[in-house]
Amino acid sequence: MGESTIKWVMNRMPRTEDTWLHTMHPDEIRKVRAFHESFPQYAKTPLVPLRHAAKTLGLGGLFVKDERHRFGLNAFKVLGGSYAIACEIADALGRDIESTGYAELTDERLRAEFGGATFFTATDGNHGRGVAWAARQLGQKAVVLMPAGTVKSRYDNIAREGARVSIEDANYDECVRRACALAGQTQRSFVIQDTAWAGYEKAPCRIMQGYGTMAEEAAQQLREAGFDRPTHVFIQAGVGSLAGAVAGYYRNLYGQDCPKIVVVEADAADCHYRSALAADGQIRIVTGDLDTMMAGLACGEPNPISFDILQNHAACFVSCPDCVSADGMRALAHPQEGDPAVVSGESGAVGMGLIRAIMTDPACAALRDALMLDESSVVLLFSTEGDTDPENYRRIVNALPADCKNQPTD
Ligand SMILES: Cc1ncc(COP(=O)(O)O)c(C=O)c1O
Numbered sequence: 425m426g427e428s429t430i431k432w433v434m435n436r437m438p439r440t441e442d443t444w445l446h447t448m449h450p451d452e453i454r455k456v457r458a459f460h461e462s463f464p465q466y467a468k469t470p471l472v473p474l475r476h477a478a479k480t481l482g483l484g485g486l487f488v489k490d491e492r493h494r495f496g497l498n499a500f501k502v503l504g505g506s507y508a509i510a511c512e513i514a515d516a517l518g519r520d521i522e523s524t525g526y527a528e529l530t531d532e533r534l535r536a537e538f539g540g541a542t543f544f545t546a547t548d549g550n551h552g553r554g555v556a557w558a559a560r561q562l563g564q565k566a567v568v569l570m571p572a573g574t575v576k577s578r579y580d581n582i583a584r585e586g587a588r589v590s591i592e593d594a595n596y597d598e599c600v601r602r603a604c605a606l607a608g609q610t611q612r613s614f615v616i617q618d619t620a621w622a623g624y625e626k627a628p629c630r631i632m633q634g635y636g637t638m639a640e641e642a643a644q645q646l647r648e649a650g651f652d653r654p655t656h657v658f659i660q661a662g663v664g665s666l667a668g669a670v671a672g673y674y675r676n677l678y679g680q681d682c683p684k685i686v687v688v689e690a691d692a693a694d695c696h697y698r699s700a701l702a703a704d705g706q707i708r709i710v711t712g713d714l715d716t717m718m719a720g721l722a723c724g725e726p727n728p729i730s731f732d733i734l735q736n737h738a739a740c741f742v743s744c745p746d747c748v749s750a751d752g753m754r755a756l757a758h759p760q761e762g763d764p765a766v767v768s769g770e771s772g773a774v775g776m777g778l779i780r781a782i783m784t785d786p787a788c789a790a791l792r793d794a795l796m797l798d799e800s801s802v803v804l805l806f807s808t809e810g811d812t813d814p815e816n817y818r819r820i821v822n823a824l825p826a827d828c829k830n831q832p833t834d
Pocket residue numbers: 499500501548550551618660661662663664665666667719720721723771772808809
């Protein structure tokens with residue numbers, strides 16, 4: 425029973441000087457969005473309204489940003505890697521990113537001026553695919569390391585982009601260290617990692633800014649749908665770069681009216697939840713196999729930059745067993761009559777599973793009250809990936825609901 429428990433804690437960590445919040449300022453994100461818009465493959469991903477589900481769950485609105493459609497890559501992650509790679513190239517040429525969009529980056533003269541480089545990264549799948557795709561688009565090489573247990577479909581997707589890929593006998597966090605070591609032995613190399621550490625901050629900040637395009641689109645689409653702002657945003661976390669980016673952007677955009685940011689993790693890798701539980705402002709690390717089907721969330725070491733933003737601006741941290749995500753996948757695949765279906769993978773659907781548990785499971789009543797979720801609430805979810813593991817996706821959405829009884833905690 426313990427393993428199928430949703431655990432949560434409200435954010436009572438001490439506030440810091442908030443030195444990273446400016447990274448996600450809307451003025452910065454406007455530049456990032458203009459960069460992404462310069463790609464011929466760019467299109468806004470849909471913001472899907474689940475009107476009937478909202479009503480049934482007792483909410484005022486429920487919206488899912490469907491990142492399956494991002495650049496045809498089945499996940500949001502390319503937003504970060506593409507922006508960080510482009511910024512490295514612009515820096516090397518002494519140019520401004522505002523004048524270095526897709527047309528310039530693919531121009532023969534600029535390519536000849538920059539020459540060739542190799543971009544290294546470690547990934548559970550989606551970030552590496554984005555880096556490999558962007559490197560290929562810009563005529564560069566990519567080397568991608570993947571953790572033990574990586575499924576073949578995710579490996580193949582990266583290899584297909586022309587990158588050199590390996591599955592290591594190590595978890596994600598160790599793969600990051602190995603990617604850096606390999607880059608250190610390679611001429612003209614860049615590490616494009618979606619997490620930061622002391623002395624390695626520029627690329628991860630740009631990756632976070634890259635995710636800002638998604639947050640900006642969603643805010644704009646919500647306004648177009650007649651809602652000034654969401655009241656609650658559920659955002660899933662692996663290393664937390666995504667969650668920090670979303671929290672930081674919305675805090676900057678909405679100011680004191682910022683929605684409640686709910687950070688959602690896989691219980692096998694719930695480093696943010698554990699850090700928030702300790703409530704002393706120190707990061708807690710989860711080690712070992714990080715065994716969860718939510719592969720994108722299987723990271724045990726928080727990015728200290730995004731952690732700082734979350735420490736100051738997240739409302740709540742939640743640790744979820746796999747069955748919560750499975751429930752979300754099924755609910756999005758087989759929606760209530762009148763609502764559109766969303767193809768959402770393991771790391772994408774956990775927010776949907778969680779809002780359903782919070783609004784319907786008596787064991788989650790205390791969490792519902794703590795978050796003040798009711799019929800006036802407008803909840804924004806991010807389905808950050810589609811069926812990136814198609815076999816497991818089919819198995820889950822065609823299965824009967826598994827037993828996922830929750831115990832009240834906090
Ligand atoms: C589909 C998906 N969702 C969410 C995340 C979490 O992002 P982050 O590691 O920045 O917390 C990832 C990370 O790879 C992912 O692939």
